[in-house]
Amino acid sequence: MSETDDPEQDLGITESKEYATGDWYAEVVQKANLASYGPDGMSGFIVTRPRGYALWERLEAHLDGMFKQTGVQNAYFPMFIPESYLEREKEIVEGFDPEVAWVETAGTEELDERLAVRPTSESIINPYLSQWVRSHRDLPIRVNQWCSVVRWEATETKPFFRTKEFLWQEGHTAHETEAEAWDETTTRLDQYESVYEDVLAMPVLRGQKPDHDKFPGADTTTTVEALMPDGKSVQGGTSHYLGTSFAEAFDITYADEDETEQTAHTTSWGLSWRSLGALIMTHSDDQGLVLPPTVAPEQIVIVPIWQADTKEAVLDYASELAADLDDAGVRVELDDRDSRNPGFKYNEWELKGVPVRLEVGPNEVDDGEVTAVHRPDGETVTLDREGVNEAVRGELDEVYAKLYAAAEETLDGEIRDADSRAEILGTIGQHGGYVRAPWCGEEDCEAKIKDQIAAEIVMVPFPEDDDHHPDNEASDDEASDDADCAVCGEPAVRTAYYAKTY
Ligand SMILES: [Zn+2]
Known part of the structure; x- marks a missing residue:
C-alpha cells in the first residue's frame, strides 16, 4: 500500500487544537503519516515513518553542516556502556539510574558485567577523549554522534516529545581553558537557536537553567526554550559547560607548553527530535500538519x-x-x-x-x-x-515568513511580568505562557511556585541579554531596578522565567 492510499488519513482531523491539544497533536502525527506507536508491550516506543524521518534528516543536515563548519567531527560509540564505566561518573553525579535499561544476558549466557543501554554517552566518550588527548596540541577536540538514547521513563507516550528511545545528537568537547570551553558552549547554543529560527520558523528564548536544575555535574547548563500553543515551554536544546569535573573524573589531562600536566575543560550539548514535536505543535492547525518549506518533504x-x-x-x-x-x-x-x-x-x-x-x-x-x-x-x-x-x-519564502511571524506574535504576547507570588500563580494559572519575575536565586522560592501550580523556572536570561536584570544599568524598565524577589522579598539577583513545561 502506498503512503497516499493510507486509509487512516481519509478521515481528516477530528480533534481541536485549541480545546484538546494533546489528542489533536497525536492525531496530526498519525494522520500525516509521521509516526506510529510501537508494538504492544512496548509502550513508550514509536516507529518513525518516512515522512517523519524526512523532517529529522533535514534538521540533521542543517545542524551537521554548521557543526562541521565549526570544527566538529562525527564519530560513533557503542550503544552499550559497561556498568563500571557508569560507576565512574558517580564520583560527580547521581546519574540516570532509575531510567537506565540494562542488558544482563546475551543468548543463554549471563554477562560478567551488565551493560547499560546508553542514556547519554559522557561515560563512554570521556574515557576515549582521555586516551586521545596527550598534549595541548591535541586540543580542542570535538566529537559528535547522531544516535538514539534510551531513558526508561514510565510516562505517557507522546511521539517526539516523550518516548523511551529518542533520536538526538550529542557533542562532547575538551579545551585548554575555561574561556574556550565557554565559547564552545555558547557557539552550540547559537546553532540550536539557528535551527529553530532559520529552519523550524520558531523564535526561542535563550539563557541558563537555574543552578538546581542544571545537567548533573555541569558547571552551567544553557538552554533554548520554545513556547507551545497550550502555554507550556519546551526545552529545545541544551549546551553544558562542564567545568573540569568530568575531566577530573575521567582523567582528561594534557601537557601544556611547559610540559606541566593540566586538566581540560569540557562541554557537552544535545538536541533531540523533541524539536520536531515542537515544530508540529507550533505551526499545525485543525486541518492537519503545517510545515515550513525548509523541512517539508514536498515543498x-x-x-x-x-x-x-x-x-x-x-x-x-x-x-x-x-x-x-x-x-x-x-x-x-x-x-x-x-x-x-x-x-x-x-x-x-x-x-x-x-x-x-x-x-x-x-x-x-x-x-x-x-x-x-x-x-x-x-x-x-x-x-x-x-x-x-x-x-x-x-511564495515559499513568504510562507516561511508568515509562520515565523505568527509564532513570534504568540511568543511576544505570552511573556508577562509579575511582582508577587500571587501574581505569578494567578498569571500562569489564567494565561499559561511565561511569567517574568525578579528572583533571589534560591531554589526554595521556585519550590513555592512549583508546589502550587506545577510551573518552574525554565530559563534565566544571560545577564547581557537581560533588560530586566536588577544590576543592568542600561535597563529602561524602571520597575525592575532594585527589584526584590517576587516570592520572598529578598533582593533579586536575576530575572526568572516561570512556565509550565513539557
Ligand atoms: Zn526569593
Whole structure:
C-alpha cells in the first residue's frame, strides 16, 4: 500500500487544537503519516515513518553542516556502556539510574558485567577523549554522534516529545581553558537557536537553567526554550559547560607548553527530535500538519484540474511545470491521480502540510498562469508561468515568513511580568505562557511556585541579554531596578522565567 492510499488519513482531523491539544497533536502525527506507536508491550516506543524521518534528516543536515563548519567531527560509540564505566561518573553525579535499561544476558549466557543501554554517552566518550588527548596540541577536540538514547521513563507516550528511545545528537568537547570551553558552549547554543529560527520558523528564548536544575555535574547548563500553543515551554536544546569535573573524573589531562600536566575543560550539548514535536505543535492547525518549506518533504504539490476534453492539455502543462520546478531544485509532487477529485487532493495535501499548492486548470493553461495557494492561511496568488521558478521561491519564502511571524506574535504576547507570588500563580494559572519575575536565586522560592501550580523556572536570561536584570544599568524598565524577589522579598539577583513545561 502506498503512503497516499493510507486509509487512516481519509478521515481528516477530528480533534481541536485549541480545546484538546494533546489528542489533536497525536492525531496530526498519525494522520500525516509521521509516526506510529510501537508494538504492544512496548509502550513508550514509536516507529518513525518516512515522512517523519524526512523532517529529522533535514534538521540533521542543517545542524551537521554548521557543526562541521565549526570544527566538529562525527564519530560513533557503542550503544552499550559497561556498568563500571557508569560507576565512574558517580564520583560527580547521581546519574540516570532509575531510567537506565540494562542488558544482563546475551543468548543463554549471563554477562560478567551488565551493560547499560546508553542514556547519554559522557561515560563512554570521556574515557576515549582521555586516551586521545596527550598534549595541548591535541586540543580542542570535538566529537559528535547522531544516535538514539534510551531513558526508561514510565510516562505517557507522546511521539517526539516523550518516548523511551529518542533520536538526538550529542557533542562532547575538551579545551585548554575555561574561556574556550565557554565559547564552545555558547557557539552550540547559537546553532540550536539557528535551527529553530532559520529552519523550524520558531523564535526561542535563550539563557541558563537555574543552578538546581542544571545537567548533573555541569558547571552551567544553557538552554533554548520554545513556547507551545497550550502555554507550556519546551526545552529545545541544551549546551553544558562542564567545568573540569568530568575531566577530573575521567582523567582528561594534557601537557601544556611547559610540559606541566593540566586538566581540560569540557562541554557537552544535545538536541533531540523533541524539536520536531515542537515544530508540529507550533505551526499545525485543525486541518492537519503545517510545515515550513525548509523541512517539508514536498515543498510544492501541483493539483491539475481537468474535464475529459481538457485533460490532455492540462496534464501536459502540469507535467512540464513539475519538471521545471524539479530542475530548479524545488521538491515538487505532481498529484495526477485519476481516482481522486481535486477537492479530496486539496484536503489530503493540507493534512500532510505541503507549504504551497499549485492549481492548474484549463484557465491557467489558456492564460499562461499558475494559481498558488499558501497552506497556512489559504492566501491565493496568481503567478505567470514564465519565470515561475523564481516566483515559487518567493511564495515559499513568504510562507516561511508568515509562520515565523505568527509564532513570534504568540511568543511576544505570552511573556508577562509579575511582582508577587500571587501574581505569578494567578498569571500562569489564567494565561499559561511565561511569567517574568525578579528572583533571589534560591531554589526554595521556585519550590513555592512549583508546589502550587506545577510551573518552574525554565530559563534565566544571560545577564547581557537581560533588560530586566536588577544590576543592568542600561535597563529602561524602571520597575525592575532594585527589584526584590517576587516570592520572598529578598533582593533579586536575576530575572526568572516561570512556565509550565513539557
Ligand atoms: Zn526569593
